Amino acid sequence: MDYLQDRITTLHKLTDAVPAMPEGDSAVVVPIAGESEAAVTPTHVFEALAEVGPTAVVVPLRGPPAVAAAFDRWSDRFALDVTTLWCNAPTVAPVLDDHGLDGPMGKGRDVWLGLGIAANRADYVAVHDADATTYSAAHVPRLLAGLALGHEFVKGYYARVEDGQLYGRLARLFVAPLLRALSAAHDHPVLDYLSAFRYPLAGEFAVTADVARSIRAQRAWGLEIGMLGEAYDAVGEAGTAQVDLGMHRHDHRPVDGRGGLSTMAEEVGEALFRVLEDTGISPDYGRLPDAYRDAGAALVRQYGADASINGLSYDPEAERSQVESYAASIRSPGPDDRLPAWNETTLSPTDALDASREALGRASRTRLD
Secondary structure, three states: OOOOOOOOEEEOOOOOOOOOOOOOOEEEEOOEEOOOOHHHOOHHHHHHHHHHOOOEEEEEEEOOHHHHHHHHHHHHHOOOOEEEEEOOOOOHHHHHHHOOOOOOOOHHHHHHHHHHHHHOOOOEEEEOOOOEOOOOOOHHHHHHHHHHOOOOEEEEEEEOEEOOEEOOHHHHHHHHHHHHHHHHHOOOHHHHHHHOOOOOOOOOEEEEHHHHOOOOEOOOOOHHHHHHHHHHHHOOOOOEEEEEEEEOOEOOOOOOOOOOHHHHHHHHHHHHHHHHHHOOOOOOOOOHHHHHHHHHHHHHHHHHHHHHHOOOEOOHHHHHHHHHHHHOOOOOOOOOOOEOOHHHOOOOHHHHHHHHHHHHHHHHHHHHO
Protein backbone atom coordinates (compact mmCIF):
# COMPACT_ATOMS: atom_id res chain seq x y z
CA MET A 1 0.00 0.00 0.00
CA ASP A 2 1.35 3.38 -1.02
CA TYR A 3 1.58 6.21 1.52
CA LEU A 4 4.26 8.26 -0.27
CA GLN A 5 4.00 12.05 0.01
CA ASP A 6 5.96 14.27 -2.35
CA ARG A 7 6.41 18.02 -2.68
CA ILE A 8 2.66 18.28 -3.26
CA THR A 9 0.03 16.67 -1.07
CA THR A 10 -0.98 13.24 -2.38
CA LEU A 11 -4.46 11.99 -1.52
CA HIS A 12 -4.27 8.21 -1.83
CA LYS A 13 -7.06 5.71 -2.36
CA LEU A 14 -6.50 3.72 0.82
CA THR A 15 -10.15 2.70 1.27
CA ASP A 16 -13.37 2.78 -0.73
CA ALA A 17 -14.66 5.77 1.24
CA VAL A 18 -16.24 8.56 -0.81
CA PRO A 19 -15.59 12.00 0.71
CA ALA A 20 -18.35 14.52 1.17
CA MET A 21 -18.74 17.25 -1.41
CA PRO A 22 -17.46 20.62 -0.15
CA GLU A 23 -19.97 23.04 1.27
CA GLY A 24 -20.95 25.60 -1.33
CA ASP A 25 -21.90 25.41 -4.98
CA SER A 26 -19.93 23.09 -7.23
CA ALA A 27 -19.84 22.82 -11.02
CA VAL A 28 -18.46 20.12 -13.29
CA VAL A 29 -17.01 20.87 -16.72
CA VAL A 30 -17.12 17.90 -19.12
CA PRO A 31 -15.50 18.66 -22.51
CA ILE A 32 -16.88 16.43 -25.29
CA ALA A 33 -16.02 16.27 -28.98
CA GLY A 34 -17.36 13.95 -31.66
CA GLU A 35 -18.75 13.62 -35.15
CA SER A 36 -21.78 11.47 -34.29
CA GLU A 37 -24.53 11.44 -31.70
CA ALA A 38 -23.22 8.15 -30.28
CA ALA A 39 -19.78 9.71 -29.78
CA VAL A 40 -21.07 12.58 -27.62
CA THR A 41 -23.64 10.82 -25.42
CA PRO A 42 -21.74 8.91 -22.68
CA THR A 43 -24.76 7.70 -20.70
CA HIS A 44 -22.72 6.12 -17.89
CA VAL A 45 -20.95 9.42 -17.20
CA PHE A 46 -24.15 11.45 -16.90
CA GLU A 47 -25.89 8.79 -14.84
CA ALA A 48 -22.97 8.95 -12.41
CA LEU A 49 -23.09 12.75 -12.35
CA ALA A 50 -26.80 12.59 -11.56
CA GLU A 51 -25.89 10.53 -8.47
CA VAL A 52 -23.38 13.18 -7.41
CA GLY A 53 -25.76 16.10 -7.95
CA PRO A 54 -23.45 19.09 -8.58
CA THR A 55 -25.00 22.53 -8.80
CA ALA A 56 -24.25 22.75 -12.51
CA VAL A 57 -22.75 20.72 -15.34
CA VAL A 58 -21.17 22.67 -18.21
CA VAL A 59 -20.45 20.75 -21.41
CA PRO A 60 -18.12 22.49 -23.87
CA LEU A 61 -19.12 20.55 -26.98
CA ARG A 62 -17.36 20.44 -30.35
CA GLY A 63 -19.21 18.76 -33.20
CA PRO A 64 -21.40 19.27 -36.27
CA PRO A 65 -24.71 21.18 -35.93
CA ALA A 66 -26.95 18.10 -35.87
CA VAL A 67 -24.74 16.44 -33.26
CA ALA A 68 -24.71 19.53 -31.04
CA ALA A 69 -28.50 19.83 -31.24
CA ALA A 70 -28.94 16.11 -30.51
CA PHE A 71 -26.71 16.32 -27.42
CA ASP A 72 -28.58 19.34 -26.14
CA ARG A 73 -31.87 17.42 -26.28
CA TRP A 74 -30.35 14.18 -24.97
CA SER A 75 -28.94 15.86 -21.84
CA ASP A 76 -32.44 16.88 -20.75
CA ARG A 77 -33.21 13.31 -19.72
CA PHE A 78 -30.92 13.51 -16.67
CA ALA A 79 -31.71 15.09 -13.31
CA LEU A 80 -28.96 17.64 -13.82
CA ASP A 81 -28.65 21.33 -14.64
CA VAL A 82 -26.72 20.86 -17.91
CA THR A 83 -25.53 23.81 -19.98
CA THR A 84 -24.43 23.00 -23.52
CA LEU A 85 -21.76 25.34 -24.84
CA TRP A 86 -21.35 24.64 -28.56
CA CYS A 87 -17.73 25.72 -28.91
CA ASN A 88 -17.46 25.54 -32.69
CA ALA A 89 -20.82 27.18 -33.35
CA PRO A 90 -20.56 29.69 -36.21
CA THR A 91 -21.67 32.43 -33.83
CA VAL A 92 -19.00 31.83 -31.17
CA ALA A 93 -15.80 32.57 -33.11
CA PRO A 94 -16.90 36.13 -34.08
CA VAL A 95 -17.59 36.92 -30.42
CA LEU A 96 -14.07 35.84 -29.48
CA ASP A 97 -12.65 37.70 -32.48
CA ASP A 98 -14.28 40.91 -31.27
CA HIS A 99 -12.15 40.65 -28.11
CA GLY A 100 -8.89 39.76 -29.85
CA LEU A 101 -9.17 36.07 -28.97
CA ASP A 102 -9.30 34.62 -32.44
CA GLY A 103 -7.15 31.55 -33.06
CA PRO A 104 -7.32 27.79 -33.48
CA MET A 105 -9.91 25.63 -31.75
CA GLY A 106 -9.04 22.63 -29.62
CA LYS A 107 -9.64 20.94 -26.29
CA GLY A 108 -7.89 23.70 -24.36
CA ARG A 109 -10.08 26.40 -25.88
CA ASP A 110 -13.17 24.34 -25.09
CA VAL A 111 -12.18 23.84 -21.45
CA TRP A 112 -11.26 27.51 -21.08
CA LEU A 113 -14.72 28.55 -22.25
CA GLY A 114 -16.32 26.03 -19.89
CA LEU A 115 -14.25 27.22 -16.93
CA GLY A 116 -15.39 30.79 -17.48
CA ILE A 117 -19.06 29.81 -17.29
CA ALA A 118 -18.60 27.35 -14.40
CA ALA A 119 -16.64 29.85 -12.29
CA ASN A 120 -19.57 32.26 -12.53
CA ARG A 121 -21.93 29.63 -11.13
CA ALA A 122 -20.01 27.85 -8.37
CA ASP A 123 -17.33 28.20 -5.72
CA TYR A 124 -15.63 24.98 -6.79
CA VAL A 125 -15.09 23.60 -10.28
CA ALA A 126 -14.10 20.07 -11.34
CA VAL A 127 -13.06 19.21 -14.89
CA HIS A 128 -12.95 15.69 -16.31
CA ASP A 129 -12.94 13.94 -19.64
CA ALA A 130 -15.91 11.89 -20.81
CA ASP A 131 -14.18 8.96 -22.50
CA ALA A 132 -13.33 6.85 -19.43
CA THR A 133 -15.25 3.57 -19.50
CA THR A 134 -14.37 3.17 -15.81
CA TYR A 135 -15.92 6.51 -14.78
CA SER A 136 -17.23 6.47 -11.21
CA ALA A 137 -19.58 8.66 -9.20
CA ALA A 138 -16.71 8.94 -6.69
CA HIS A 139 -14.48 10.89 -9.08
CA VAL A 140 -16.03 14.33 -8.65
CA PRO A 141 -16.22 14.17 -4.83
CA ARG A 142 -12.61 12.96 -4.68
CA LEU A 143 -11.44 15.81 -6.91
CA LEU A 144 -13.39 18.44 -4.99
CA ALA A 145 -12.59 17.16 -1.49
CA GLY A 146 -9.03 18.46 -1.70
CA LEU A 147 -10.40 21.97 -2.25
CA ALA A 148 -12.47 21.70 0.92
CA LEU A 149 -9.24 20.77 2.75
CA GLY A 150 -7.66 24.09 1.82
CA HIS A 151 -5.98 23.36 -1.50
CA GLU A 152 -6.82 25.50 -4.51
CA PHE A 153 -5.75 23.16 -7.33
CA VAL A 154 -6.23 19.38 -7.28
CA LYS A 155 -4.98 17.11 -10.06
CA GLY A 156 -6.31 13.60 -10.61
CA TYR A 157 -4.07 10.63 -11.32
CA TYR A 158 -4.72 6.97 -12.08
CA ALA A 159 -3.24 3.76 -13.43
CA ARG A 160 -3.53 3.05 -17.16
CA VAL A 161 -3.50 -0.75 -17.48
CA GLU A 162 -5.72 -2.42 -20.06
CA ASP A 163 -5.70 -5.52 -22.24
CA GLY A 164 -2.82 -6.92 -20.20
CA GLN A 165 -0.43 -4.05 -20.93
CA LEU A 166 0.65 -0.58 -19.86
CA TYR A 167 -0.88 2.47 -21.51
CA GLY A 168 -0.43 6.15 -20.71
CA ARG A 169 2.30 6.14 -23.34
CA LEU A 170 2.67 9.88 -23.87
CA ALA A 171 3.06 10.49 -20.14
CA ARG A 172 5.38 7.52 -19.61
CA LEU A 173 7.53 7.80 -22.71
CA PHE A 174 7.61 11.53 -23.43
CA VAL A 175 6.82 13.67 -20.40
CA ALA A 176 8.49 11.50 -17.72
CA PRO A 177 11.88 11.08 -19.45
CA LEU A 178 11.83 14.68 -20.66
CA LEU A 179 11.33 15.97 -17.12
CA ARG A 180 14.05 13.59 -15.88
CA ALA A 181 16.49 14.93 -18.48
CA LEU A 182 15.57 18.55 -17.75
CA SER A 183 15.91 18.06 -13.99
CA ALA A 184 19.42 16.66 -14.48
CA ALA A 185 20.42 19.83 -16.34
CA HIS A 186 18.52 22.48 -14.34
CA ASP A 187 18.01 22.88 -10.59
CA HIS A 188 14.71 24.75 -10.41
CA PRO A 189 11.63 24.34 -8.18
CA VAL A 190 9.23 24.36 -11.14
CA LEU A 191 10.83 21.12 -12.40
CA ASP A 192 10.50 19.61 -8.92
CA TYR A 193 6.84 20.65 -8.95
CA LEU A 194 6.09 19.21 -12.40
CA SER A 195 7.93 15.98 -11.60
CA ALA A 196 5.86 15.45 -8.45
CA PHE A 197 2.66 14.77 -10.44
CA ARG A 198 2.03 11.09 -11.00
CA TYR A 199 0.00 11.61 -14.16
CA PRO A 200 0.70 15.12 -15.47
CA LEU A 201 -1.41 14.58 -18.61
CA ALA A 202 -4.59 13.51 -16.82
CA GLY A 203 -7.61 15.53 -17.94
CA GLU A 204 -9.10 15.52 -14.44
CA PHE A 205 -8.54 18.46 -12.10
CA ALA A 206 -10.40 20.78 -9.74
CA VAL A 207 -9.93 24.45 -8.88
CA THR A 208 -11.57 27.14 -6.84
CA ALA A 209 -13.57 29.65 -8.86
CA ASP A 210 -11.00 32.37 -8.14
CA VAL A 211 -8.17 30.24 -9.53
CA ALA A 212 -10.28 29.23 -12.54
CA ARG A 213 -10.59 32.91 -13.45
CA SER A 214 -6.84 33.56 -12.98
CA ILE A 215 -5.23 30.92 -15.22
CA ARG A 216 -4.32 31.03 -18.89
CA ALA A 217 -5.00 28.07 -21.17
CA GLN A 218 -3.26 26.38 -24.04
CA ARG A 219 -5.64 26.03 -26.96
CA ALA A 220 -5.30 22.31 -27.68
CA TRP A 221 -3.41 19.24 -26.41
CA GLY A 222 -0.96 21.30 -24.36
CA LEU A 223 -3.78 22.14 -21.96
CA GLU A 224 -2.88 19.72 -19.15
CA ILE A 225 0.85 20.39 -18.88
CA GLY A 226 0.28 24.11 -19.39
CA MET A 227 -2.30 24.06 -16.60
CA LEU A 228 0.33 22.72 -14.20
CA GLY A 229 2.54 25.69 -15.00
CA GLU A 230 -0.37 28.04 -14.35
CA ALA A 231 -1.13 26.30 -11.05
CA TYR A 232 2.51 26.63 -10.01
CA ASP A 233 2.27 30.38 -10.51
CA ALA A 234 -1.18 30.76 -9.00
CA VAL A 235 -1.09 28.52 -5.90
CA GLY A 236 2.37 26.94 -5.62
CA GLU A 237 3.22 23.66 -3.94
CA ALA A 238 1.35 24.44 -0.73
CA GLY A 239 -1.91 25.08 -2.59
CA THR A 240 -1.66 21.97 -4.76
CA ALA A 241 -2.77 18.37 -4.22
CA GLN A 242 -3.13 15.28 -6.39
CA VAL A 243 -5.73 12.58 -5.84
CA ASP A 244 -5.84 8.90 -6.77
CA LEU A 245 -8.83 8.11 -8.98
CA GLY A 246 -8.09 4.38 -9.23
CA MET A 247 -7.82 2.47 -12.49
CA HIS A 248 -8.78 4.24 -15.72
CA ARG A 249 -9.65 2.73 -19.06
CA HIS A 250 -10.45 4.94 -22.01
CA ASP A 251 -9.87 5.48 -25.71
CA HIS A 252 -6.41 4.85 -27.14
CA ARG A 253 -4.75 6.79 -29.93
CA PRO A 254 -2.30 5.61 -32.59
CA VAL A 255 1.23 6.96 -32.39
CA ASP A 256 1.34 8.37 -35.91
CA GLY A 257 -1.13 10.21 -38.13
CA ARG A 258 -3.29 13.25 -37.62
CA GLY A 259 -4.46 13.43 -34.01
CA GLY A 260 -2.00 10.68 -33.02
CA LEU A 261 0.35 10.71 -30.05
CA SER A 262 3.24 12.17 -32.08
CA THR A 263 1.11 15.20 -32.94
CA MET A 264 0.03 15.50 -29.32
CA ALA A 265 3.69 15.28 -28.23
CA GLU A 266 4.49 18.35 -30.32
CA GLU A 267 1.84 20.41 -28.54
CA VAL A 268 2.63 18.99 -25.10
CA GLY A 269 6.32 19.71 -25.62
CA GLU A 270 5.64 23.25 -26.74
CA ALA A 271 3.44 23.87 -23.69
CA LEU A 272 6.06 22.43 -21.34
CA PHE A 273 8.86 24.51 -22.81
CA ARG A 274 6.66 27.59 -22.60
CA VAL A 275 6.22 26.91 -18.86
CA LEU A 276 9.98 26.59 -18.41
CA GLU A 277 10.81 29.73 -20.35
CA ASP A 278 8.16 31.63 -18.36
CA THR A 279 10.15 30.77 -15.22
CA GLY A 280 13.54 31.70 -16.66
CA ILE A 281 14.78 28.24 -17.71
CA SER A 282 16.42 28.15 -21.14
CA PRO A 283 16.89 24.50 -22.17
CA ASP A 284 19.72 23.57 -24.52
CA TYR A 285 17.52 22.38 -27.36
CA GLY A 286 20.53 21.05 -29.22
CA ARG A 287 21.64 18.64 -26.48
CA LEU A 288 18.30 17.91 -24.84
CA PRO A 289 17.07 15.29 -27.37
CA ASP A 290 20.02 12.98 -26.62
CA ALA A 291 19.58 13.43 -22.87
CA TYR A 292 15.88 12.65 -23.34
CA ARG A 293 16.71 9.48 -25.30
CA ASP A 294 19.03 8.31 -22.52
CA ALA A 295 16.37 8.96 -19.88
CA GLY A 296 13.79 7.23 -22.06
CA ALA A 297 15.99 4.13 -22.44
CA ALA A 298 16.40 3.92 -18.67
CA LEU A 299 12.66 4.22 -18.12
CA VAL A 300 11.91 1.57 -20.76
CA ARG A 301 14.02 -0.86 -18.71
CA GLN A 302 12.14 0.12 -15.57
CA TYR A 303 8.73 -0.19 -17.21
CA GLY A 304 9.73 -3.59 -18.56
CA ALA A 305 10.60 -4.83 -15.08
CA ASP A 306 7.34 -3.48 -13.68
CA ALA A 307 5.33 -5.14 -16.45
CA SER A 308 7.14 -8.43 -15.97
CA ILE A 309 6.50 -8.71 -12.24
CA ASN A 310 2.80 -7.95 -12.85
CA GLY A 311 2.41 -10.50 -15.64
CA LEU A 312 1.81 -7.82 -18.29
CA SER A 313 2.96 -8.06 -21.89
CA TYR A 314 5.62 -5.52 -22.83
CA ASP A 315 7.35 -4.67 -26.09
CA PRO A 316 10.53 -2.71 -25.28
CA GLU A 317 11.42 -2.26 -28.93
CA ALA A 318 8.07 -0.60 -29.67
CA GLU A 319 8.51 1.61 -26.59
CA ARG A 320 12.01 2.68 -27.69
CA SER A 321 10.61 3.44 -31.14
CA GLN A 322 8.05 5.77 -29.57
CA VAL A 323 10.78 7.53 -27.60
CA GLU A 324 12.64 8.12 -30.84
CA SER A 325 9.48 9.41 -32.51
CA TYR A 326 8.76 11.84 -29.68
CA ALA A 327 12.32 13.19 -29.67
CA ALA A 328 11.45 15.17 -32.79
CA SER A 329 9.06 17.25 -30.66
CA ILE A 330 11.89 18.74 -28.58
CA ARG A 331 12.40 22.24 -29.88
CA SER A 332 11.96 25.85 -28.89
CA PRO A 333 8.30 26.86 -28.53
CA GLY A 334 6.73 28.94 -31.27
CA PRO A 335 4.59 32.08 -30.89
CA ASP A 336 2.57 32.24 -27.69
CA ASP A 337 -1.15 31.92 -28.49
CA ARG A 338 -2.41 31.03 -25.02
CA LEU A 339 -5.84 32.23 -24.05
CA PRO A 340 -5.69 34.84 -21.26
CA ALA A 341 -7.01 34.51 -17.75
CA TRP A 342 -10.70 35.33 -17.58
CA ASN A 343 -10.00 38.18 -15.20
CA GLU A 344 -7.64 39.71 -17.78
CA THR A 345 -9.97 39.75 -20.80
CA THR A 346 -12.86 41.98 -21.81
CA LEU A 347 -14.90 38.97 -22.94
CA SER A 348 -17.75 37.88 -20.69
CA PRO A 349 -18.42 34.12 -20.50
CA THR A 350 -22.10 34.99 -20.85
CA ASP A 351 -21.46 36.50 -24.29
CA ALA A 352 -19.98 33.22 -25.54
CA LEU A 353 -22.84 31.24 -24.01
CA ASP A 354 -25.48 33.50 -25.57
CA ALA A 355 -23.82 33.04 -28.97
CA SER A 356 -23.86 29.28 -28.49
CA ARG A 357 -27.53 29.27 -27.50
CA GLU A 358 -28.46 31.30 -30.56
CA ALA A 359 -26.72 28.81 -32.85
CA LEU A 360 -28.13 25.78 -31.00
CA GLY A 361 -31.62 27.15 -31.42
CA ARG A 362 -31.12 27.45 -35.16
CA ALA A 363 -29.56 23.97 -35.38
CA SER A 364 -32.46 22.45 -33.49
CA ARG A 365 -35.05 24.14 -35.67
CA THR A 366 -33.24 23.04 -38.82
CA ARG A 367 -33.18 19.45 -37.63
CA LEU A 368 -36.86 19.52 -36.75
CA ASP A 369 -37.72 21.02 -40.14
